[in-house]
Amino acid sequence: MPAVSPLAPASFPELPAIAGMRLATAEAGIRYRGRTDVLLACFDKGTSVAGVLTRSRCPSAPVEWCRARLAGGSARALVVNSGNANAFTGKSGREATKLTAALAAQALGCRAGEVFLASTGVIGEPLDAGKFASVMDRMVAQAEPSPWLDAAKAIMTTDTFPKVATATARLGSAQVRINGIAKGAGMIAPDMATMLAFVFTDAPIAASALQALISRGVVDTFNAVTIDGDTSTSDTLLAFATGAAPGAPAIARAGDRRLGEFRAALDTVLSNLSEQIARDGEGARKLVEICVDGAVSKRSARRIALSIANSPLVKTAIAGEDANWGRVVMAVGKAGEPADRDRLSIWFGDIRVAHKGARDPAYDEAAVAALMKKPEIKMRVALGLGRGSDRVLTCDLTKEYVTINGDYRS
């Protein structure tokens, strides 16, 4: 097991119970020994569900299962396993999802279409879903409101720490809660197939409204994080709203003005979890924030920021604590977006290193060198063309990344 990432949060927040749901974990022995590898979340009747799933053309079987069932809008259970992604497993993969959902439905007395699934781990190995049979009834019987850290641990793969986040918001005259858990150590390590995040709230929000909230919510959070530019076959974000918060008004539309505080709290949870994924990037030693402004649009700024964030040469320079702004120029130039070399300025932290198409004559190499030694690096690129801006998070590319990903299967 790798040591805990040096960028890990100092402590974990305590997550409160969410009315209308319970959690349980178990050791089903899918791949790992001596640790939990399956999570069950049980929801009371009336729980709505929404989801954002990978855009990969080669999605895992559970991703296809969820995509087909999200239209139903209601959930009674979530079953997540680690150790096997049930991806690229053909017909047997589809059968494994069916069996898993049937087992949970039987144990809970609900319809299989109200059971949501996610799997993370090795690609291409058949998943023996029969192993869930021996633990399902016990998990239903033992499920409790608050083992949140246990839940986050059961879904870990190459993660070096469990990822949890929580926030509260006023909704009408009620206080509602939002909890989230996630796994992912690499925007993707597709072998370990990858980024899973689950958000739970007791707010009574209709499925269509919840869908609109999370679809917008991922844009500047999960979709603005990249470890290696590799997109998983299994990326899944599911949100569940039990509606059990006492006194909260039922919300039918995402445009409802009463959602202001809730939306902000939801964004906080998504943003917190996605930052933790960047902090646990495989081999990462530096958290890197890349801000682009002056682009012709936000979309253009995003593409330029991702071109920088995914450049192996930028990422290795950061690993080497080298303020190599020439590589940033290269990454801006190759992004295929409008850019004018002679208007371009670049900052590392607060130090402007390049200005209007040339090295900033005033910058102090020693000051920049000191800044590059810090664990968190902020980089800003000003294009000077328009008003489009954006921000993405990434990490450095270290020899440990190569080690982790060169040695994993063997």
Next chain:
Amino acid sequence: MPAVSPLAPASFPELPAIAGMRLATAEAGIRYRGRTDVLLACFDKGTSVAGVLTRSRCPSAPVEWCRARLAGGSARALVVNSGNANAFTGKSGREATKLTAALAAQALGCRAGEVFLASTGVIGEPLDAGKFASVMDRMVAQAEPSPWLDAAKAIMTTDTFPKVATATARLGSAQVRINGIAKGAGMIAPDMATMLAFVFTDAPIAASALQALISRGVVDTFNAVTIDGDTSTSDTLLAFATGAAPGAPAIARAGDRRLGEFRAALDTVLSNLSEQIARDGEGARKLVEICVDGAVSKRSARRIALSIANSPLVKTAIAGEDANWGRVVMAVGKAGEPADRDRLSIWFGDIRVAHKGARDPAYDEAAVAALMKKPEIKMRVALGLGRGSDRVLTCDLTKEYVTINGDYRS
């Protein structure tokens, strides 16, 4: 200095003289000590020129110089320096190109607009072109027909070996020659600003025809090689045709039927040089050929092949000698091109490891493991959708890549 790449060719071919041109190299002391860092090629009157230049939005000053002068179509000199890319150098960069061209024009008695330039090395440092003044007259005086290997050495930066190639072709009743030299060790190391290639022939080919030939020629050669997906600010391919081959017919159009053999020979030179760049990829220990077929179009096959070739997870798996086909599935899935998971098959060498959306039950892990230990790895992806196919070359992503690119400036 790094050791010579284990993928380097066993020996260098001897390049013949090209009638109508001469070469000289010198130590101008731009950045390196104790080695040559400037190359001059002098051409007789009547030499035509064509070029393909980086699409970066932040191109170097020499790239802009060449782009503006290619329309003229005639060349009397090429000046290339290593050690400084003259990129992101603002007004001083433009002045350095002017001065370099003026010095060469004066020494040769030609117009500055007939002098072509390329620079490779550090980005963002002003280039002191005055240093060329002390060596230019001597280079003109000492230029000779055949110091090809010296020419290739003078333009190296992080390259571990000089890159030369040669071919001959029948044109009408004459035999014509094509020589090429290149540098690049990384599709790009923009710090070292990057891929330069120069091709010289004694065939009498008009500039517009030469342009059409190389524009088509790069598609499946230089543009089908990727080391790290990073595109340089300085990528330059220039072709010069002196027309001095005795008895060769003047060719005005690229569609001329007499060009058949010449086109094949030119493609051989471009292909040979571009493969050498992949073989000298920074830190490379494996040459990787990725073939995609059954795509909806060649363009789609190219994008999928590049998605695989640029995936850090695929490249680290190859470095780890792991036939991790799950990562290939991931890279196909993320390419954004039509793909049907359940029709997908994948081969490493001749061994089919995945078939129709699942692991091939027949494949022998030991045989694949043995194959992955070889220095040259071939990977084939069959999409089963259409007739589009393509091929790209890349290399593995090793800890040495991280070392080279993390430590370079410091």
